[in-house]
Amino acid sequence: MAEDLKIITAASKEEQYISLIPQIEALLDGETDLVANLANIAAALKEQFNWFWVGFYLVKHDELVLGPFQGPVACTRIAKGRGVCGTSWAKAETLIVPDVDAFPGHIACSSASRSEIVLPLFSHGEVIGVLDVDSAELNEFDETDALFLKQVIDLIKFNA
Template sequence: MAEDLVINKTATKPQQYESLIPQIEGLLLGETDFIANLANVCAALKEQFNWFWVGFYLVRDGELVLAPFQGPVACTRIKKGKGVCGSSWAEAKTLIVPDVDAFPGHIACATASKSEIVLPLIKNGEVIGVLDVDSEFLNHFDITDQFYLEQVIKLVLNN
Protein backbone atom coordinates (compact mmCIF):
# COMPACT_ATOMS: atom_id res chain seq x y z
CA MET A 1 0.00 0.00 0.00
CA ALA A 2 1.14 3.53 -0.67
CA GLU A 3 2.09 5.44 2.45
CA ASP A 4 -0.29 8.29 1.66
CA LEU A 5 -3.59 7.93 3.47
CA VAL A 6 -6.92 9.10 2.14
CA ILE A 7 -8.05 11.50 4.85
CA ASN A 8 -11.57 12.88 5.08
CA LYS A 9 -12.01 15.18 8.04
CA THR A 10 -15.51 16.31 7.00
CA ALA A 11 -17.12 12.87 7.29
CA THR A 12 -18.88 11.70 10.45
CA LYS A 13 -16.72 10.04 13.09
CA PRO A 14 -17.90 6.52 12.16
CA GLN A 15 -17.29 7.25 8.47
CA GLN A 16 -13.77 8.47 9.24
CA TYR A 17 -12.99 5.28 11.14
CA GLU A 18 -14.58 3.09 8.46
CA SER A 19 -12.39 4.75 5.84
CA LEU A 20 -9.24 4.61 7.96
CA ILE A 21 -9.40 1.05 9.30
CA PRO A 22 -8.94 -0.68 5.90
CA GLN A 23 -6.04 1.68 5.24
CA ILE A 24 -4.45 0.70 8.56
CA GLU A 25 -4.99 -2.93 7.63
CA GLY A 26 -3.13 -2.26 4.39
CA LEU A 27 -0.26 -0.59 6.25
CA LEU A 28 0.11 -3.63 8.49
CA LEU A 29 -0.24 -6.22 5.73
CA GLY A 30 2.98 -8.15 5.36
CA GLU A 31 4.88 -6.20 8.04
CA THR A 32 5.84 -8.42 10.96
CA ASP A 33 7.73 -5.90 13.09
CA PHE A 34 5.44 -5.04 16.01
CA ILE A 35 7.09 -1.68 16.81
CA ALA A 36 6.98 -0.56 13.18
CA ASN A 37 3.29 -1.42 13.06
CA LEU A 38 2.59 0.49 16.28
CA ALA A 39 4.39 3.50 14.82
CA ASN A 40 2.34 3.48 11.63
CA VAL A 41 -0.91 3.04 13.54
CA CYS A 42 -0.07 6.09 15.68
CA ALA A 43 0.76 8.15 12.62
CA ALA A 44 -2.42 7.12 10.79
CA LEU A 45 -4.66 7.90 13.78
CA LYS A 46 -2.94 11.23 14.41
CA GLU A 47 -3.18 12.20 10.75
CA GLN A 48 -6.89 11.33 10.51
CA PHE A 49 -8.14 12.75 13.80
CA ASN A 50 -5.45 15.27 14.77
CA TRP A 51 -5.71 14.26 18.41
CA PHE A 52 -3.42 16.01 20.87
CA TRP A 53 -1.50 12.78 21.61
CA VAL A 54 -1.80 9.18 20.44
CA GLY A 55 0.55 6.40 21.37
CA PHE A 56 1.32 3.08 22.90
CA TYR A 57 2.82 1.99 26.18
CA LEU A 58 4.13 -1.57 26.43
CA VAL A 59 4.49 -3.67 29.57
CA ARG A 60 8.18 -4.09 30.33
CA ASP A 61 9.54 -5.38 33.65
CA GLY A 62 6.36 -4.60 35.59
CA GLU A 63 5.81 -1.10 34.19
CA LEU A 64 4.24 0.53 31.17
CA VAL A 65 7.08 1.93 29.08
CA LEU A 66 6.62 4.54 26.38
CA ALA A 67 6.51 3.07 22.88
CA PRO A 68 5.70 4.63 19.48
CA PHE A 69 3.61 7.79 19.71
CA GLN A 70 2.68 11.01 17.95
CA GLY A 71 2.46 14.29 19.86
CA PRO A 72 4.42 16.17 22.50
CA VAL A 73 6.94 14.44 24.76
CA ALA A 74 5.32 12.05 27.20
CA CYS A 75 5.75 10.27 30.50
CA THR A 76 8.26 7.47 29.98
CA ARG A 77 7.17 4.97 32.65
CA ILE A 78 3.84 4.34 34.38
CA LYS A 79 3.21 1.99 37.30
CA LYS A 80 0.38 -0.52 37.24
CA GLY A 81 -2.79 1.03 38.64
CA LYS A 82 -1.45 4.60 38.36
CA GLY A 83 -3.19 7.20 36.21
CA VAL A 84 -5.55 6.32 33.38
CA CYS A 85 -3.04 4.13 31.53
CA GLY A 86 -1.98 2.18 34.61
CA SER A 87 -5.62 1.76 35.63
CA SER A 88 -6.60 0.45 32.20
CA TRP A 89 -3.72 -2.02 32.47
CA ALA A 90 -4.68 -3.12 35.99
CA GLU A 91 -8.37 -3.48 35.14
CA ALA A 92 -7.77 -4.91 31.64
CA LYS A 93 -10.52 -2.70 30.27
CA THR A 94 -11.04 0.42 28.21
CA LEU A 95 -11.35 3.65 30.16
CA ILE A 96 -13.01 6.74 28.72
CA VAL A 97 -12.26 9.83 30.81
CA PRO A 98 -14.29 12.92 29.86
CA ASP A 99 -12.26 15.20 32.18
CA VAL A 100 -8.80 14.01 33.16
CA ASP A 101 -8.62 16.53 36.01
CA ALA A 102 -11.53 14.69 37.66
CA PHE A 103 -9.82 11.28 37.39
CA PRO A 104 -8.32 10.27 40.75
CA GLY A 105 -4.54 9.98 40.43
CA HIS A 106 -4.40 11.29 36.86
CA ILE A 107 -0.81 11.63 35.67
CA ALA A 108 -0.49 14.95 33.85
CA CYS A 109 2.18 14.33 31.22
CA ALA A 110 0.88 17.43 29.41
CA THR A 111 -1.36 20.01 31.01
CA ALA A 112 -3.09 20.67 27.67
CA SER A 113 -4.67 17.20 27.79
CA LYS A 114 -8.31 17.45 28.89
CA SER A 115 -9.89 14.08 28.02
CA GLU A 116 -8.55 10.62 27.33
CA ILE A 117 -9.35 7.11 26.16
CA VAL A 118 -7.07 4.19 27.02
CA LEU A 119 -7.53 0.71 25.60
CA PRO A 120 -5.64 -2.38 26.77
CA LEU A 121 -3.79 -4.60 24.31
CA ILE A 122 -4.66 -8.11 25.47
CA LYS A 123 -2.82 -11.10 24.02
CA ASN A 124 -3.28 -14.64 25.35
CA GLY A 125 -5.32 -13.27 28.25
CA GLU A 126 -2.58 -10.89 29.38
CA VAL A 127 -2.34 -7.12 28.98
CA ILE A 128 0.84 -6.45 27.00
CA GLY A 129 0.32 -2.71 26.62
CA VAL A 130 -2.18 0.07 26.12
CA LEU A 131 -3.22 2.47 23.39
CA ASP A 132 -3.52 5.95 24.91
CA VAL A 133 -5.27 8.83 23.14
CA ASP A 134 -5.53 12.35 24.58
CA SER A 135 -7.52 15.36 23.44
CA GLU A 136 -7.18 19.00 24.37
CA PHE A 137 -11.00 19.12 24.54
CA LEU A 138 -13.27 17.90 27.34
CA ASN A 139 -15.65 14.99 26.62
CA HIS A 140 -13.93 14.22 23.32
CA PHE A 141 -14.14 10.40 23.35
CA ASP A 142 -17.13 8.09 23.44
CA ILE A 143 -18.24 4.52 22.75
CA THR A 144 -17.87 5.12 19.01
CA ASP A 145 -14.15 5.72 19.53
CA GLN A 146 -13.98 2.68 21.80
CA PHE A 147 -15.69 0.45 19.22
CA TYR A 148 -13.42 1.41 16.35
CA LEU A 149 -10.17 1.70 18.31
CA GLU A 150 -10.78 -1.82 19.62
CA GLN A 151 -10.92 -2.92 15.96
CA VAL A 152 -7.60 -1.18 15.34
CA ILE A 153 -6.05 -3.00 18.31
CA LYS A 154 -7.31 -6.35 16.96
CA LEU A 155 -5.59 -5.60 13.65
CA VAL A 156 -2.33 -4.82 15.43
CA LEU A 157 -2.45 -7.91 17.65
CA ASN A 158 -3.50 -10.31 14.91
CA ASN A 159 -0.93 -9.18 12.36
Protein backbone atom coordinates (compact mmCIF):
# COMPACT_ATOMS: atom_id res chain seq x y z
CA MET A 1 0.00 0.00 0.00
CA ALA A 2 1.11 3.52 -0.68
CA GLU A 3 1.82 5.44 2.49
CA ASP A 4 -0.90 7.98 1.76
CA LEU A 5 -4.12 7.95 3.69
CA LYS A 6 -7.52 8.77 2.33
CA ILE A 7 -8.67 11.28 4.93
CA ILE A 8 -12.38 11.98 5.17
CA THR A 9 -13.62 14.89 7.23
CA ALA A 10 -17.19 15.45 6.08
CA ALA A 11 -18.40 12.38 7.93
CA SER A 12 -19.42 11.22 11.38
CA LYS A 13 -16.74 10.12 13.83
CA GLU A 14 -17.85 6.51 13.32
CA GLU A 15 -17.58 6.82 9.53
CA GLN A 16 -14.11 8.30 9.88
CA TYR A 17 -12.97 5.33 11.97
CA ILE A 18 -14.61 2.87 9.57
CA SER A 19 -12.66 4.44 6.71
CA LEU A 20 -9.37 4.67 8.63
CA ILE A 21 -9.11 1.26 10.30
CA PRO A 22 -8.67 -0.78 7.08
CA GLN A 23 -6.01 1.72 5.99
CA ILE A 24 -4.15 1.24 9.27
CA GLU A 25 -4.47 -2.52 8.85
CA ALA A 26 -2.91 -2.22 5.38
CA LEU A 27 -0.05 -0.12 6.77
CA LEU A 28 0.70 -2.83 9.35
CA ASP A 29 0.32 -5.76 6.95
CA GLY A 30 3.62 -7.56 6.59
CA GLU A 31 5.52 -5.18 8.87
CA THR A 32 6.89 -6.85 12.01
CA ASP A 33 8.71 -3.92 13.60
CA LEU A 34 6.71 -2.74 16.61
CA VAL A 35 8.15 0.78 16.69
CA ALA A 36 7.40 1.31 12.99
CA ASN A 37 3.85 0.09 13.44
CA LEU A 38 3.19 2.22 16.52
CA ALA A 39 4.62 5.25 14.70
CA ASN A 40 2.34 4.73 11.71
CA ILE A 41 -0.72 4.22 13.92
CA ALA A 42 0.00 7.46 15.80
CA ALA A 43 0.54 9.34 12.53
CA ALA A 44 -2.62 7.95 10.92
CA LEU A 45 -4.80 8.84 13.93
CA LYS A 46 -3.29 12.33 14.19
CA GLU A 47 -3.73 12.95 10.47
CA GLN A 48 -7.35 11.76 10.40
CA PHE A 49 -8.63 13.42 13.55
CA ASN A 50 -6.15 16.29 14.04
CA TRP A 51 -6.01 15.64 17.77
CA PHE A 52 -3.51 17.59 19.87
CA TRP A 53 -1.34 14.57 20.76
CA VAL A 54 -1.42 10.87 19.87
CA GLY A 55 1.14 8.39 21.06
CA PHE A 56 2.23 5.33 22.93
CA TYR A 57 3.91 4.72 26.24
CA LEU A 58 5.50 1.30 26.78
CA VAL A 59 6.13 -0.46 30.08
CA LYS A 60 9.85 -0.67 30.78
CA HIS A 61 11.33 -1.45 34.21
CA ASP A 62 8.04 -0.81 36.02
CA GLU A 63 7.31 2.59 34.48
CA LEU A 64 5.77 3.88 31.28
CA VAL A 65 8.38 5.19 28.85
CA LEU A 66 7.53 7.44 25.92
CA GLY A 67 7.25 5.61 22.61
CA PRO A 68 6.28 6.70 19.09
CA PHE A 69 4.01 9.75 19.05
CA GLN A 70 2.73 12.68 17.02
CA GLY A 71 2.44 16.13 18.59
CA PRO A 72 4.48 18.40 20.83
CA VAL A 73 7.17 17.08 23.15
CA ALA A 74 5.81 14.91 25.95
CA CYS A 75 6.57 13.54 29.38
CA THR A 76 9.23 10.85 29.03
CA ARG A 77 8.46 8.61 32.02
CA ILE A 78 5.28 8.01 33.99
CA ALA A 79 4.98 5.98 37.18
CA LYS A 80 2.34 3.29 37.57
CA GLY A 81 -0.83 4.80 38.99
CA ARG A 82 0.24 8.39 38.20
CA GLY A 83 -1.81 10.59 35.89
CA VAL A 84 -4.29 9.27 33.35
CA CYS A 85 -1.77 6.99 31.61
CA GLY A 86 -0.38 5.50 34.80
CA THR A 87 -3.90 5.00 36.16
CA SER A 88 -5.04 3.26 32.97
CA TRP A 89 -2.02 0.97 33.28
CA ALA A 90 -2.63 0.26 36.98
CA LYS A 91 -6.34 -0.44 36.49
CA ALA A 92 -5.85 -2.20 33.13
CA GLU A 93 -8.81 -0.30 31.72
CA THR A 94 -9.69 2.42 29.25
CA LEU A 95 -10.10 5.86 30.77
CA ILE A 96 -12.07 8.67 29.15
CA VAL A 97 -11.39 12.03 30.77
CA PRO A 98 -13.69 14.84 29.59
CA ASP A 99 -11.71 17.52 31.49
CA VAL A 100 -8.12 16.70 32.44
CA ASP A 101 -8.05 19.51 35.00
CA ALA A 102 -10.73 17.62 36.95
CA PHE A 103 -8.72 14.36 36.99
CA PRO A 104 -6.96 13.86 40.34
CA GLY A 105 -3.20 13.75 39.81
CA HIS A 106 -3.34 14.65 36.11
CA ILE A 107 0.16 15.16 34.69
CA ALA A 108 0.18 18.34 32.65
CA CYS A 109 2.74 17.57 29.95
CA SER A 110 1.07 20.44 28.10
CA SER A 111 -1.38 23.02 29.37
CA ALA A 112 -3.06 22.93 25.93
CA SER A 113 -4.42 19.43 26.59
CA ARG A 114 -8.04 19.63 27.76
CA SER A 115 -9.45 16.08 27.42
CA GLU A 116 -7.91 12.64 27.06
CA ILE A 117 -8.53 8.97 26.34
CA VAL A 118 -6.07 6.25 27.32
CA LEU A 119 -6.34 2.58 26.34
CA PRO A 120 -4.13 -0.17 27.76
CA LEU A 121 -2.20 -2.42 25.38
CA PHE A 122 -2.26 -6.09 26.36
CA SER A 123 0.05 -8.97 25.53
CA HIS A 124 -0.58 -12.37 27.13
CA GLY A 125 -3.06 -10.75 29.54
CA GLU A 126 -0.55 -8.22 30.83
CA VAL A 127 -0.54 -4.46 30.20
CA ILE A 128 2.61 -3.67 28.23
CA GLY A 129 1.80 -0.08 27.34
CA VAL A 130 -0.91 2.45 26.62
CA LEU A 131 -2.28 4.43 23.70
CA ASP A 132 -2.69 8.03 24.87
CA VAL A 133 -4.74 10.58 22.91
CA ASP A 134 -5.14 14.20 23.98
CA SER A 135 -7.39 16.91 22.60
CA ALA A 136 -7.24 20.68 22.94
CA GLU A 137 -11.05 20.56 23.31
CA LEU A 138 -13.09 19.56 26.35
CA ASN A 139 -15.28 16.44 26.08
CA GLU A 140 -13.63 15.29 22.85
CA PHE A 141 -13.75 11.55 23.55
CA ASP A 142 -16.58 9.12 24.16
CA GLU A 143 -17.49 5.44 23.95
CA THR A 144 -17.32 5.59 20.13
CA ASP A 145 -13.64 6.49 20.40
CA ALA A 146 -13.09 3.78 23.00
CA LEU A 147 -14.71 1.17 20.75
CA PHE A 148 -12.84 2.06 17.58
CA LEU A 149 -9.48 2.82 19.19
CA LYS A 150 -9.69 -0.63 20.79
CA GLN A 151 -10.11 -2.05 17.28
CA VAL A 152 -7.01 -0.12 16.20
CA ILE A 153 -4.83 -1.42 19.02
CA ASP A 154 -6.13 -4.94 18.47
CA LEU A 155 -4.34 -4.78 15.09
CA ILE A 156 -0.95 -4.50 16.79
CA LYS A 157 1.16 -7.66 16.90
CA PHE A 158 3.43 -7.53 19.94
CA ASN A 159 5.17 -10.86 19.49
CA ALA A 160 6.03 -10.76 15.82
